[in-house]
Amino acid sequence: MKTLIKTMLVGAAAWVFAGPAFAYTINGTIPPHVPPEPVTVALHQPISPGILKLTFTAPPVNAGVRYVITFCIGPVSHPCVLPLQVLEGQQAVVPVDANVFTTEHYVISVEQGTSVAVPYTLEVDSLP
Numbered sequence: 599m600k601t602l603i604k605t606m607l608v609g610a611a612a613w614v615f616a617g618p619a620f621a622y623t624i625n626g627t628i629p630p631h632v633p634p635e636p637v638t639v640a641l642h643q644p645i646s647p648g649i650l651k652l653t654f655t656a657p658p659v660n661a662g663v664r665y666v667i668t669f670c671i672g673p674v675s676h677p678c679v680l681p682l683q684v685l686e687g688q689q690a691v692v693p694v695d696a697n698v699f700t701t702e703h704y705v706i707s708v709e710q711g712t713s714v715a716v717p718y719t720l721e722v723d724s725l726p
Contacts, residue, residue, distance in 0.1 A: 620646065624720040626708075634668065634711035636677055639720060641699060641706065646724055650696045652706070653721040658687040663712050670707045671698070677707040693725070 620642075628637050656667045665686050671694060672679035684690045698704040710716050 621721070621723045624722065626718055626720070628667065628708055628710045628716045628718060630713050630715055631709070632711050632713065634709035636670070636707040636709045638677065639706040639708060641722060645696050645699050647700075648696055649725040650694050650699075651721075651723040651725050652692045652694060653689060653723070654682075654684055654692070654708075655689045655719040655721075656684045656686050657717055657719075663714050665710050665712045665716055667716065667718060668709045670709075671704055672707070674703050674705055677705050678709075696724075 622642060624639060624641075626637075626639060654667075654669045656665075659665075667684045667686075668678065669682045669684050669690060669692075670678035670680065671692070682690055682692065706720070708718060
């Protein structure tokens with residue numbers, strides 16, 4: 599019986615550690631700025647090759663102010679090529695090839711145009 603329990607524990611541990619190569623969360627705040635001004639979000643380095651699943655979350659209404667966050671991925675020279683609007687209290691999930699951040703020098707930027715700072719959460723997962 600003890601051998602069976604040990605085997606199950608070892609199997610469970612192996613299953614837990616067989617998950618994504620890495621996963622982490624970035625929490626930040628976008629300062630108030632009218633008109634909106636982009637803020638760059640730095641990913642942890644080095645970035646493993648493959649597909650990244652980016653989950654961007656905007657909190658509910660902040661300090662009684664409704665807002666929209668613009669989430670962008672683009673080259674350093676023009677970081678907002680394809681903007682994605684995320685309303686307060688909403689979430690956006692974006693799969694992206696990790697190579698754009700290493701070989702093409704893309705960045706993630708966020709912006710909002712209110713008179714109050716707005717927090718955000720970006721979860722980064724590596725997909726197999």
